[in-house]
Amino acid sequence: MHASLASIWWGLMAMFTNNVKVPVAQKPNILLILADDLGWNDVGWNNPEIKTPNLDRLASNGVILNASYALSTCSPSRTALLTGRYPFKLGLQHGVVKKGKPYGLPLNITLLPQKLKHLGYSTHAIGKWHLGFCRWEYTPTFRGFDSFYGFYSGSEDYYKRKTAAIRGYDFRMNTKVFKPKIKKYSTLDYGRRAVKIIQAHKRTEPLFLYMPFQAVHSPLQVPKSFEFKYRNIVDRNRRIFSGMVSAMDSAIGMTIKALKQRNMLTNTMIVFLSDNGGTPFFGGNNWPLRGSKATLWEGGTRVPSFVWGKMLLQKAGYTSNEMIHAVDWFPTLVSLAGGTPEKDVDGVDQWQMLSQRQPSRRKEFVYGINSITGRAAIRRGKYKLIEGTAGHYSGWYPAPSSRVVKMKRMKQLNKRHVNSTLLYNIQVDPIESNDLSAKYPHLTQFMLRRLNRYKAQEVEAFNPRKERYSQPKFWGGNWSPGWC
Ligand SMILES: *[C@@H]1O[C@H](CO)[C@@H](O)[C@H](O)[C@H]1NC(C)=O
Ligand SMILES: *[C@@H]1O[C@H](CO)[C@@H](O)[C@H](O)[C@H]1NC(C)=O
Numbered sequence: 001m002h003a004s005l006a007s008i009w010w011g012l013m014a015m016f017t018n019n020v021k022v023p024v025a026q027k028p029n030i031l032l033i034l035a036d037d038l039g040w041n042d043v044g045w046n047n048p049e050i051k052t053p054n055l056d057r058l059a060s061n062g063v064i065l066n067a068s069y070a071l072s073t074c075s076p077s078r079t080a081l082l083t084g085r086y087p088f089k090l091g092l093q094h095g096v097v098k099k100g101k102p103y104g105l106p107l108n109i110t111l112l113p114q115k116l117k118h119l120g121y122s123t124h125a126i127g128k129w130h131l132g133f134c135r136w137e138y139t140p141t142f143r144g145f146d147s148f149y150g151f152y153s154g155s156e157d158y159y160k161r162k163t164a165a166i167r168g169y170d171f172r173m174n175t176k177v178f179k180p181k182i183k184k185y186s187t188l189d190y191g192r193r194a195v196k197i198i199q200a201h202k203r204t205e206p207l208f209l210y211m212p213f214q215a216v217h218s219p220l221q222v223p224k225s226f227e228f229k230y231r232n233i234v235d236r237n238r239r240i241f242s243g244m245v246s247a248m249d250s251a252i253g254m255t256i257k258a259l260k261q262r263n264m265l266t267n268t269m270i271v272f273l274s275d276n277g278g279t280p281f282f283g284g285n286n287w288p289l290r291g292s293k294a295t296l297w298e299g300g301t302r303v304p305s306f307v308w309g310k311m312l313l314q315k316a317g318y319t320s321n322e323m324i325h326a327v328d329w330f331p332t333l334v335s336l337a338g339g340t341p342e343k344d345v346d347g348v349d350q351w352q353m354l355s356q357r358q359p360s361r362r363k364e365f366v367y368g369i370n371s372i373t374g375r376a377a378i379r380r381g382k383y384k385l386i387e388g389t390a391g392h393y394s395g396w397y398p399a400p401s402s403r404v405v406k407m408k409r410m411k412q413l414n415k416r417h418v419n420s421t422l423l424y425n426i427q428v429d430p431i432e433s434n435d436l437s438a439k440y441p442h443l444t445q446f447m448l449r450r451l452n453r454y455k456a457q458e459v460e461a462f463n464p465r466k467e468r469y470s471q472p473k474f475w476g477g478n479w480s481p482g483w484c
């Protein structure tokens with residue numbers, strides 16, 4: 001649709017469907033919140049022990065997406081979310097973009113912020129990038145974002161903004177190295193940054209705010225006041241981790257309040273999801289789902305998620321068990337903004353499902369394909385087929401709540417090695433406890449054939465050696481573009 005026609009259409013839609021005066025030409029604001037390593041059992045609506053009042057309120061007044069899938073690690077999930085394409089088609093299927101590796105998300109692919117920018121949006125990113133930074137062209141402000149406040153790599157100290165293994169400072173305001181005067185806790189700092197952006201926003205333009213939080217990825221760090229909320233939890237990792245979740249909830253609370261104060265909230269579409277499952281040995285938890293982050297089990301890929309949109313969702317206040325995948329957000333949000341997604345994306349527009357409680361347009365998806373590790377999995381309807389090893393931590397890990405559980409021991413107990421072709425019925429067996437491959441050999445063969453069709457589309461994964469010249473010591477102590 002032509003941009004101006006789209007805006008008129010939006011104005012009319014808003015008037016007819018809601019009977020409320022909305023300035024014509026007002027496309028919905030989009031707030032896309034991506035948590036990092038937040039597991040299934042790490043949010044209030046799946047686990048009452050976790051205190052996420054702001055998220056709970058939005059989730060219960062929106063639509064809880066109970067069958068929302070992402071990739072099993074950071075960079076591949078961000079790829080899917082911002083491009084609508086499976087990472088195995090772009091070379092991003094093998095692990096994450098590690099510090100010092102000279103590659104990034106290919107530059108000839110259009111990202112969500114570029115599309116939304118083109119459709120008249122102000123576009124801002126706050127938090128963790130992790131899609132490559134060896135060259136300026138790979139970084140957020142060169143890829144559709146008007147502003148960026150955050151870090152380029154995958155993890156760092158929440159206060160010092162420094163990376164651990166190879167020491168380096170990684171924090172920027174747009175392209176400039178930025179050193180806050182006080183070493184503030186990143187999660188809350190990101191909330192304050194969102195408030196500033198919202199306060200300064202010109203309301204004649206729609207806003208796209210992408211908030212990929214650092215939280216709740218390791219290292220385990222949180223201000224004492226948040227840890228104190230969980231003083232009943234004996235396990236130290238779990239206690240700090242839970243505090244980190246609540247700090248993120250608090251930052252989201254600030255953001256929502258600012259939108260409300262500026263009368264922008266009612267016309268805002270909020271999407272919340274985690275980039276992958278939790279890491280049990282770093283305090284995260286996916287119970288009762290099987291496995292961990294970086295595995296193709298449900299615990300690594302089925303993520304806490306919801307949508308909220310006061311004026312935008314015609315039906316809300318329920319839990320949806322319809323299937324949705326991270327690749328679907330690109331076409332869904334581009335269409336919502338009045339644009340046309342590229343024909344060859346893997347995602348499908350799920351607006352009917354989200355706004356009107358229609359069935360999902362998705363019957364099938366790929367959990368991951370990686371010919372380097374020989375690991376792959378596919379879902380079709382209620383069945384899931386896993387080929388090769390699903391990943392290292394293949395057990396079920398209960399939350400070490402108020403009881404003392406020696407995580408180290410649990411890690412050993414559950415470090416099983418599974419390497420075969422497995423078939424599960426996720427509808428009746430969401431915890432993947434009953435392999436059906438021997439019982440249904442024909443179905444297994446059928447699923448393998450479906451998987452092979454996708455495998456034929458895999459491109460070679462980026463897997464370069466680390467570039468020595470990437471090291472911060474060559475760049476004034478900062479992780480900085482310029483070495484590829
Ligand atoms: C969410 O999914 C889980 C796992 O499949 C299922 O046990 C639970 O009943 C679902 N929740 C709702 C409210 O449908
Ligand atoms: C991007 O470039 C790659 C490598 O040159 C090419 O194979 C691919 O088709 C291009 N993709 C698009 C969407 O242009």
Ligand SMILES: *[C@@H]1O[C@H](CO)[C@@H](O)[C@H](O)[C@H]1NC(C)=O
Nearest residue numbers: 373374388389417418419420
């Ligand atoms: C898994 O099994 C296959 C087939 O037996 C074998 O080729 C592969 O090396 C095994 N992978 C691992 C990681 O053990």
